[in-house]
Amino acid sequence: MYKYDEYDTRIVRERVAQYRDQTLRYLAGELSDDEFRPLRLQNGLYIQRLAPMLRVAIPYGLLGSNQLRKLAHIAREYDHDYAHFSTRQNLQYNWPELPRVPDILEELASVEMHAIQTSGNCIRNITTDQFAGVAPDEVVDPRPLAEILRQWSTFHPEFALLPRKFKIAVSGTTNDRAVVQMHDIGMEFYRGSDNALLIKVWVGGGLGRTPILGEVINDALPWQHALTYCEAILRTYNRWGRRDNSYKARIKILVKALGIEEFRRQVDAEWAHHKDGANTLTQAELARVAKHFDAPAYESLDAGDAGFDEKLANDKAFANWVKRCVHAHKVPGYRAVTLSLKPTGIAPGDATSDQMDIVANFADQYSFSEIRVSHEQNLILADVKLGDLYALWQTARAAGLATPNIGLITDIICCPGGDFCSLANAKSIPIAEAIQRQFDDLDYQHDIGEMEINISGCMNACGHHHVGHIGVLGVDKDGSEWYQVSIGGKQGNDASLGSVIGPSFAADEVAGVVQRLIDVYVESRTLEERFIDTVRRLGVAPFKARVYADRQPGKREVANV
Amino acid sequence: MSELRANLIKTDGGESRLSMNDEWIIVRLPAVQEEVKKQAGKVVQFKLTNAESATAAQTADTQVPAGKVLLPLSVWLARKAEFSARVAAGEIGVWLETHELVETLFESQPDLNVFPVIGVYIERFPDGRAYSTASLLRTRFGFHNELRAFGDVLRDQLFFLNRCGFSAFEVRADRSAEEALASFKDFSEPYQAAVVVDQPLWRRHARV
Numbered sequence: 140m141y142k143y144d145e146y147d148t149r150i151v152r153e154r155v156a157q158y159r160d161q162t163l164r165y166l167a168g169e170l171s172d173d174e175f176r177p178l179r180l181q182n183g184l185y186i187q188r189l190a191p192m193l194r195v196a197i198p199y200g201l202l203g204s205n206q207l208r209k210l211a212h213i214a215r216e217y218d219h220d221y222a223h224f225s226t227r228q229n230l231q232y233n234w235p236e237l238p239r240v241p242d243i244l245e246e247l248a249s250v251e252m253h254a255i256q257t258s259g260n261c262i263r264n265i266t267t268d269q270f271a272g273v274a275p276d277e278v279v280d281p282r283p284l285a286e287i288l289r290q291w292s293t294f295h296p297e298f299a300l301l302p303r304k305f306k307i308a309v310s311g312t313t314n315d316r317a318v319v320q321m322h323d324i325g326m327e328f329y330r331g332s333d334n335a336l337l338i339k340v341w342v343g344g345g346l347g348r349t350p351i352l353g354e355v356i357n358d359a360l361p362w363q364h365a366l367t368y369c370e371a372i373l374r375t376y377n378r379w380g381r382r383d384n385s386y387k388a389r390i391k392i393l394v395k396a397l398g399i400e401e402f403r404r405q406v407d408a409e410w411a412h413h414k415d416g417a418n419t420l421t422q423a424e425l426a427r428v429a430k431h432f433d434a435p436a437y438e439s440l441d442a443g444d445a446g447f448d449e450k451l452a453n454d455k456a457f458a459n460w461v462k463r464c465v466h467a468h469k470v471p472g473y474r475a476v477t478l479s480l481k482p483t484g485i486a487p488g489d490a491t492s493d494q495m496d497i498v499a500n501f502a503d504q505y506s507f508s509e510i511r512v513s514h515e516q517n518l519i520l521a522d523v524k525l526g527d528l529y530a531l532w533q534t535a536r537a538a539g540l541a542t543p544n545i546g547l548i549t550d551i552i553c554c555p556g557g558d559f560c561s562l563a564n565a566k567s568i569p570i571a572e573a574i575q576r577q578f579d580d581l582d583y584q585h586d587i588g589e590m591e592i593n594i595s596g597c598m599n600a601c602g603h604h605h606v607g608h609i610g611v612l613g614v615d616k617d618g619s620e621w622y623q624v625s626i627g628g629k630q631g632n633d634a635s636l637g638s639v640i641g642p643s644f645a646a647d648e649v650a651g652v653v654q655r656l657i658d659v660y661v662e663s664r665t666l667e668e669r670f671i672d673t674v675r676r677l678g679v680a681p682f683k684a685r686v687y688a689d690r691q692p693g694k695r696e697v698a699n700v
Numbered sequence: 701m702s703e704l705r706a707n708l709i710k711t712d713g714g715e716s717r718l719s720m721n722d723e724w725i726i727v728r729l730p731a732v733q734e735e736v737k738k739q740a741g742k743v744v745q746f747k748l749t750n751a752e753s754a755t756a757a758q759t760a761d762t763q764v765p766a767g768k769v770l771l772p773l774s775v776w777l778a779r780k781a782e783f784s785a786r787v788a789a790g791e792i793g794v795w796l797e798t799h800e801l802v803e804t805l806f807e808s809q810p811d812l813n814v815f816p817v818i819g820v821y822i823e824r825f826p827d828g829r830a831y832s833t834a835s836l837l838r839t840r841f842g843f844h845n846e847l848r849a850f851g852d853v854l855r856d857q858l859f860f861l862n863r864c865g866f867s868a869f870e871v872r873a874d875r876s877a878e879e880a881l882a883s884f885k886d887f888s889e890p891y892q893a894a895v896v897v898d899q900p901l902w903r904r905h906a907r908v
Contacts (some may be wrong), residue, residue, distance in 0.1 A: 146889050146901055157886045161856060170856075177826050178856055260826070290891040296863035297835050297894060300828030332869060366892075377832045378801075382746035384739050417893035417900060424902050549858070550784050 140201050141286050141431040143251040150293065151248045154255060158182050159241035166238060177300070183229075183257030184240055187561050189218035193232045193240060194257040195247060199267040199285040199309075200228035200512040203500040207510055209250040210365040211495035219244050222495070224480060224488040226552055226603055227306070228512045229257055233559050255293055260301045262292035262373075266308045268316040269513035272432060273521045275469045279311035279328035279336060279623055283429040284365060287420065291366050298373050302380035303388035305373070306345070318514065318630045320344045320353045321606065323357030323390045324369060328362070336362040342372060342402070343394030346600035346607040350636050351391045354399040356406065362425070364410075371410035375402070428463050435507040435522060440472025444525040458580065460532055460543040472525050476506075478518045478535055479550065486568040487553040488516030497538045505531050514603075515552055517545065548590040548657070549575045556613065557620065562595030565613025565620035570594055570649050577650040578657075586674045587657055589669045593628070606630045608671045609653060610637045624648050626656060626682055635675075640683045654669055655685045707877040709869040710846070711862055716884045719868070720876055724793060724817055726770045726850065729758045731766055746827055747799040770795045770819045770848075777793035787814050795819030795850075798827050802836050812843040820866070823850040831864040838895045840867035859887060867894035 143151070158178075165175040179185075183194035194208070202210075210230055214222045217239055223231045235243060247253055256263055265288045267281045268274065288307060292298070298305070310317035311328045319325025325341035338360040344353025360368055374389045394402045451458050466475040478498060481487050490498075498518055502510050505527050506520035513519060516542075523531060535541040536638075544550045551574060554560065556567030571594055578584055593607030604610030610625040621643035628637030644652055659682050661668045672684065710719040732755065737744040754774035762775045764783075770793040776783070786792050793815045794805060806812065818837060820830045830849065837843040849861050850870035858869055858880055871877040893900045901907070 146891075146905065146907065149889060150887060150891070153887050174825070174856070175853060260828075293891050294860075294887060295892055295894075296860035296890075297831045298828070299831065299860045300826050300857075372830050374835075376830055379749050382827060382829075383737075383744045383748055383750065417903065427902070427907060629813055 140203060141198075141282075141428070147251070147290075148248075151251070151253050151255075154182075154253060155241060155248050158244060162238065162241050177259055180259035181256055181261055181299070182240075182244070183254035184235075184237070185258060185561070187233070187559055190234045191237050191240070192555075192559065193235045193243065193254060194225065194229045195232070195254050196257045197228050197230055197252075197266045197544060198289050198513050199265055199282055200269055200514075201269070201271075201282065202510045202511065202512065203250070204502040204508040206252055207248045207495050207499040207502070209246060209252070211492040211499070213243055213246055214492040214495070215256070221489055221491045223486065223555060224490065224512050224516045224518070226488075226514050226516060226554070226601055227264055228269075228514055229264055230512070231555070233555070258304075260303050260305075261299055262295065262301075262305045262307065265289050265292070266306070266317060266322075266514060268310050268312060269511045269519050270466065270475055270521065271311065271511075272434070273468050273470070273475055274312055274316075275312050275467050277312050277469065278330055280429075280432060281309040281311035281317075281326075281328055282432045283425060284326075284328065284362065285309050286428050286431070287425070288365070288369070291418065297370075298377060301373070301377055302382045303385065303390075305376075305390065307369070313632075315630075315632050315634075316611065318603075318606070318634070320634050321346060321603070321630070322353065324372060325353050326365070327480045331359065338362055338365060340368065343391040343399075345389050345391045346603060346605050347389065348386060348598040348600075349389075349391065350600065351395065352603040352634055352636065353391075354394065356399065356403050363420045364414060365420060367408075367413035367416055367539070368410055370413050370418065371406045375405050375409055375584045379405075398605075434470075435509075437470045437473065437522070438471075438524070440524065440526075442471040444472065447525045447528060450529045456536075456543075457529060457532055459585070460536075460541055461528065462585075463543040463545045463547060464541065464682060465528060468522070470522075474523050474525060474528060476520045476523050476528070476531065477513070477545045478520065478540040479515050479544055481538075481544055481550050481575075482539055482542045483549060483579055484572055485539075486555070486558075487551050487571055490518070494538055494540060497534075498540065501531060501535065515545075515550065519552075543581065544584060544589070546589050547584040548587050548592060548653075549584060550591070551575065552591070552593040552607065554595050554601035556594070556602075560596060560601075562599055563613060564598075564615040564621065565596050566646070567594045567596040567602060567611075567613055570611060570613075570622065573647070573650040574653050577654055585628075587661070587670070589671075591630070592653070603630070605630070605636045606634060607637060608669075608674070609656060610647060614643055616643065620646055622646065624652055624656075626679060626688075627671065629671050638679050640679055641687055652686050656682050659685045703714055707871045707873060707875075707876050709858075709871065709881060711869075711884065712868050714860075716881055723768045724770055724848075725765055726819065727762060727764055727772060727775065729754050729772050729774065730763075731744070732758060732759050737834060742840065745824060747787075747797070749799050749829065750801050751799055753797055753800060766878060768794070770817060770818075773797070773800050773805055777804070780805055780808060790816050793817035793819065795821055795848075796833060797821050798823045798829050798833075802833050802841060806841050812837070812841055813845055815843075815845060817846040817848055817868070819848045819850055821822055825852040825854050831860060834861070834865040839858065855883045858883045861882055861891065863894045863896045 185192045218232045308322040327339040340357040341353030342356040511519040553571040557563040594611040595602035595604040606628040625637030759778040848868035
């Protein structure tokens with residue numbers, strides 16, 4: 140993984156000193172709340188319902204075991220002994236004290252980490268595929284360009300105060316796992332006919348209150364121009380994006396208002412001035428960064444392992460886990476493993492300090508001391524030997540990290556919601572828990588099959604509810620919490636936005652509604668058909684009919700919101 | 701008439717210092733009663749890019765004193781003919797509002813270096829359009845004289861403003877410019893190319 144040189148170290152150290160000074164001036168009354176707000180946000184510090192929340196950057200979701208141990212240490216020393224992995228591959232502390240945040244940053248800097256630009260109206264953490272570098276379907280390892288983008292965007296002076304937040308995702312596979320179409324800029328790296336590295340660029344995707352899938356602005360950008368092309372997009376957006384209404388300030392609104400043709404024309408006109416400028420990349424610079432991501436020292440292994448096969452045949456619990464949590468690897472004899480942070484009854488994405496330490500130990504013992512964070516809020520060990528899987532599973536299970544539910548109905552994506560977030564209209568964690576309890580039977584989960592339930596506590600959509608096969612959105616109706624349910628959303632290459640099935644539900648009804656949706660699916664599915672396929676084939680109507688069958692308009696429990 | 705501004709910082713060749721003898725007078729449009737716009741119950745704070753800045757009556761009524769003056773762009777556009785002798789004497793500069801386009805000024809005066817100073821008014825510091833305005837003035841329109849930020853100019857944005865090409869900073873009157881000087885040294889080696897430090901880190905230094 141990427142190791143800091145003296146310059147990276149210096150920038151992060153200087154940032155700690157700058158932020159410490161800003162915090163002291165704020166506490167001394169020399170900075171007003173309004174003046175301090177953008178400064179603390181650009182350092183990931185929100186003022187929340189109960190306490191500040193600090194979001195730590197995990198660039199493109201990659202962590203060293205020493206870094207994860209440091210995150211565990213911070214949770215113990217400065218927080219309530221746990222932390223939350225977010226849907227943007229970052230980590231959030233829910234209870235830090237504002238005056239101690241500079242000390243937390245100092246701790247982070249000691250392991251080459253920071254909280255730079257994890258919030259605020261600037262370029263946020265660059266995200267990518269959690270299986271980057273190991274996926275069999277990977278065409279190009281996206282991590283070197285992700286790191287180059289990270290450096291370029293860090294304290295970019297012209298784009299420090301954009302109309303609104305700006306998220307970039309990159310991917311190097313044909314089968315998109317980085318949801319590039321849901322980002323302000325999405326980039327898919329691929330090889331052209333002469334093996335040249337090219338980039339397909341989407342712009343103007345995003346969820347939030349106006350969900351829009353991105354549109355292709357350039358389908359064959361030579362990689363050398365990745366930064367200058369982004370600069371042209373960002374300058375166009377910085378100048379022309381709306382600032383008069385924060386709900387209409389994302390780049391997607393500008394792209395929609397102009398139309399993709401006109402937006403592309405403006406970007407190309409701007410790019411003509413940037414192209415081949417100083418930020419143009421060279422093969423030497425790409426190679427310099429890329430060598431940080433060289434493959435680890437894999438052993439030469441057989442494709443199969445007799446011990447593994449034997450356990451698989453004789454231990455059903457292990458086989459269940461392998462089926463859901465173990466993923467193909469491009470190197471023979473290796474597998475990637477997802478450690479589920481979604482056991483029933485725990486807020487999705489939460490991990491205790493002890494669990495983080497345990498995962499760090501797993502990484503040291505089994506996976507070249509590296510961990511990845513997925514946007515589905517789980518942790519991944521990317522390079523585990525087939526022969527080690529059984530031992531890993533046994534200890535992971537004891538630590539509550541081996542719930543065999545990856546990609547199943549209880550592997551719920553969920554924002555922190557009204558329990559923590561001051562933006563939320565409604566709680567989301569108890570809804571996730573109620574659904575997990577409704578479907579707690581593992582055989583039933585496997586029978587239902589691939590299923591993504593995404594829950595957001597408000598229309599900012601941190602829980603990505605628009606692209607859940609079932610999406611749940613918390614809404615406020617006369618001061619009480621209601622939940623709008625949609626079906627048919629999907630991430631990936633064939634991404635789609637879900638359709639709302641009808642009036643909203645009270646909190647204690649949601650799990651029952653999900654049950655009825657599942658019932659319709661189970662009764663109607665053809666062989667091999669996933670929930671999403673059935674919804675796409677039948678449309679919303681039969682699902683809606685079942686859910687609302689015994690409800691009359693105007694009945695108390697149905698709110699028309 | 702010269703106005704003493706203790707809150708003006710100028711940068712020159714990487715050095716930043718307080719400037720105590722500034723001769724430039726910033727000319728303002730006469731105030732008009734403006735309707736307060738609201739959206740979703742909130743006052744709209746930011747004008748759309750290239751929105752109308754002033755009425756004909758405002759530009760006509762603007763009093764322009766003798767000496768070195770920074771004119772509002774709208775006054776310059778409406779009345780430039782009357783200032784030709786003063787432009788030649790180096791007494792005229794122009795300032796842009798945050799939402800005004802540098803292209804508009806360029807179309808009226810292709811050689812921007814006839815102006816010893818161009819100003820950009822920062823109405824509210826979280827509005828980053830001024831950063832692009834400055835970058836364009838320096839890199840596309842060849843302006844190499846003083847580029848001054850004034851208005852809601854605060855210490856914690858100076859480093860970025862400077863890197864985008866501003867060379868003079870009139871710090872908001874209730875804040876100390878002297879204390880703000882420290883912020884120019886917040887970061888010693890930025891990653892990316894911009895106007896000031898115009899090569900990326902990897903082109904400036906051999907990195908491992």
